Amino acid sequence: MEPQREWKKVSLFPQRFIDDLRLQANILTIVQEYVPLKKAGSVYKGLCPFHAEKTPSFQVNPDKGFFYCFGCQAGGDVFKFLELHEKVPFPDAVRLLAQKFGVALPELVDGDNADARRDAALRESLLKAHEIAAAYFREQLMNPVGARARQQLKDRGISPRAIEQLGLGFAPHSRDGLKSRLLSQGFAQSLLVQGGLLRQRDGGEIVDLFRNRLIVPICRDTGSVIAFGGRQMDADQGGPKYLNSPETAIYSKSRTLYGLNLSKQDIRKVGFAVLVEGYFDFAQVFQSGAAPAVASCGTALTPQQAQLLRRFTSKVVISYDPDAAGQGAAARSCDLLVTEGFDVNVVVLDKGEDPDTFIRKRGSEEYRARLRGSKPYLEYLLDQAAAGIDFGQDEGRRRFLGQMLTVAARIPEAAVRDQFADRIAHKARITEEVVRAGIRKAAVQRQTAVTAREMPSLGQMKQAETALIWGLVHDSSNAMIALGELEPEDLEGLAGRDIFHVARDLHEEAAELLPSTLLQRLSTVNAQLVTRIAASATAPAPPHACAQAIKRLRWERERAAIQREIDRLQELGATQHEHEIDHLWQRKKDLLHRIERLT
Numbered sequence: 001m002e003p004q005r006e007w008k009k010v011s012l013f014p015q016r017f018i019d020d021l022r023l024q025a026n027i028l029t030i031v032q033e034y035v036p037l038k039k040a041g042s043v044y045k046g047l048c049p050f051h052a053e054k055t056p057s058f059q060v061n062p063d064k065g066f067f068y069c070f071g072c073q074a075g076g077d078v079f080k081f082l083e084l085h086e087k088v089p090f091p092d093a094v095r096l097l098a099q100k101f102g103v104a105l106p107e108l109v110d111g112d113n114a115d116a117r118r119d120a121a122l123r124e125s126l127l128k129a130h131e132i133a134a135a136y137f138r139e140q141l142m143n144p145v146g147a148r149a150r151q152q153l154k155d156r157g158i159s160p161r162a163i164e165q166l167g168l169g170f171a172p173h174s175r176d177g178l179k180s181r182l183l184s185q186g187f188a189q190s191l192l193v194q195g196g197l198l199r200q201r202d203g204g205e206i207v208d209l210f211r212n213r214l215i216v217p218i219c220r221d222t223g224s225v226i227a228f229g230g231r232q233m234d235a236d237q238g239g240p241k242y243l244n245s246p247e248t249a250i251y252s253k254s255r256t257l258y259g260l261n262l263s264k265q266d267i268r269k270v271g272f273a274v275l276v277e278g279y280f281d282f283a284q285v286f287q288s289g290a291a292p293a294v295a296s297c298g299t300a301l302t303p304q305q306a307q308l309l310r311r312f313t314s315k316v317v318i319s320y321d322p323d324a325a326g327q328g329a330a331a332r333s334c335d336l337l338v339t340e341g342f343d344v345n346v347v348v349l350d351k352g353e354d355p356d357t358f359i360r361k362r363g364s365e366e367y368r369a370r371l372r373g374s375k376p377y378l379e380y381l382l383d384q385a386a387a388g389i390d391f392g393q394d395e396g397r398r399r400f401l402g403q404m405l406t407v408a409a410r411i412p413e414a415a416v417r418d419q420f421a422d423r424i425a426h427k428a429r430i431t432e433e434v435v436r437a438g439i440r441k442a443a444v445q446r447q448t449a450v451t452a453r454e455m456p457s458l459g460q461m462k463q464a465e466t467a468l469i470w471g472l473v474h475d476s477s478n479a480m481i482a483l484g485e486l487e488p489e490d491l492e493g494l495a496g497r498d499i500f501h502v503a504r505d506l507h508e509e510a511a512e513l514l515p516s517t518l519l520q521r522l523s524t525v526n527a528q529l530v531t532r533i534a535a536s537a538t539a540p541a542p543p544h545a546c547a548q549a550i551k552r553l554r555w556e557r558e559r560a561a562i563q564r565e566i567d568r569l570q571e572l573g574a575t576q577h578e579h580e581i582d583h584l585w586q587r588k589k590d591l592l593h594r595i596e597r598l599t
């Protein structure tokens with residue numbers, strides 16, 4: 001599986017068309033339509049359109065075809081600029097660019113044109129049906145039939161203005177209210193079942209999916225309604241407390257962040273997003289104006305949601321219900337965000353409170369104060385584990401240490417891990433050496449169980465990788481030669497491996513086109529990384545030396561793995577495993593020779 005392959009880039013346009021368009025579309029011309037730029041050496045600088053700033057940290061490199069901001073780290077090619085600035089998905093950015101340059105759009109590809117057109121038509125109809133359904137639910141809420149629902153919203157402290165902004169509605173008891181509305185507008189019944197607005201009962205009868213529920217419309221970040229969430233009016237009415245639309249041609253739960261359409265502009269402005277759990281947490285935070293929020297809706301965040309969020313910020317404050325379930329989802333979301341390279345803080349509310357109840361009781365000022373007092377994730381984990389432990393007792397200290405060692409073993413970077421070890425030692429009043437040794441041991445045990453593919457971030461990237469990536473943009477032909485010297489095994493485990501693999505596939509590309517083609521083929525996260533590295537003005541190291549260093553790193557990794565295996569066998573009993581250990585020593589020696597010959 002390739003979780004990083006970007007779904008947004010799956011467009012119906014042929015690659016050749018996109019390549020040609022990119023060549024015609026000078027990024028400088030396009031960016032200058034939006035941002036005043038001044039020449040500074042080989043690049044152009046200006047005030048970043050994606051975050052508020054007074055001194056320019058945004059730059060465009062017209063030769064290499066990319067932009068980058070040192071302030072907020074937004075970066076990419078000309079398509080990415082339009083995606084971010086116009087807040088549209090990739091295919092729309094292509095259309096927009098084609099329009100600007102008066103280029104005719106090609107026939108849609110994708111194997112079968114008729115199929116592609118049918119799919120597009122289906123999605124179009126479903127969007128229209130959802131728009132009508134949303135209007136229907138809003139109308140019902142305001143009708144006499146919606147009186148109880150209005151009262152419930154009032155009891156929940158949701159203001160009439162927020163109801164309107166969130167587009168909240170009500171699905172009455174009626175089995176076919178929405179059905180008749182949509183059929184009367186000419187929609188086919190089968191389409192509405194397929195689109196999750198109607199459902200077929202066991203007896204064959206087709207009825208409204210949402211009945212006797214408060215309705216929350218779920219939107220794309222562009223604002224179109226693509227699904228609904230429905231909350232029970234009565235605890236005994238049957239069905240789940242929250243009923244959601246099923247996955248359809250227009251709705252994928254794992255790729256949607258509730259509330260992003262309402263918050264995205266403010267997220268850019270303030271530079272972070274608050275992540276809450278449910279619709280009503282979102283509603284409270286939203287109407288309080290304390291900070292821009294999004295909701296993951298009950299489950300832990302997915303990588304796709306994290307990537308969606310990254311278009312707007314790389315800093316997240318998690319504000320989940322601090323009960324046990326909340327911790328589980330919160331912990332998984334935090335882990336994911338950390339590996340995705342986000343800055344993660346955690347808000348601590350009082351026991352039994354979620355943002356919804358907290359803001360209703362204590363007000364938005366108090367919530368704002370809690371946001372300001374939010375803690376970095378690791379710090380938060382420490383405090384949490386330390387709560388309720390009696391550090392005066394050996395037993396308590398041991399328990400605390402045991403819990404923290406599993407956390408510490410997950411930290412990928414050794415320096416951060418050691419820092420964390422010192423914090424643990426301080427807290428538990430145990431000497432640092434003991435803790436560090438414990439972490440090393442836990443890390444060795446974990447080694448066999450490491451499965452999660454780590455997402456790349458600059459922090460995880462080796463210097464040689466960074467330098468080679470810089471070379472791909474600024475010294476393309478030499479970098480491609482150097483990349484050709486590397487074997488696939490050399491790239492394994494590198495934070496930049498996806499970038500290198502995509503680059504290797506471009507070996508037939510003319511050197512001057514390589515930077516922009518590369519950027520266009522990469523996922524958002526990786527394209528951003530590349531522009532971040534390429535924005536640096538000076539060459540870190542020549543490509544050939546980088547390739548050598550990367551090879552060396554691979555052998556070092558292999559050597560370390562062998563060492564770990566030796567350590568493990570020795571711990572199990574050196575005498576029983578003497579033969580294996582000897583063999584491993586020999587392999588280690590071979591590797592050392594090879595490493596020496598490199599330099």
Ligand SMILES: [Zn+2]
Nearest residue numbers: 048051069072
């Ligand atoms: Zn910026």
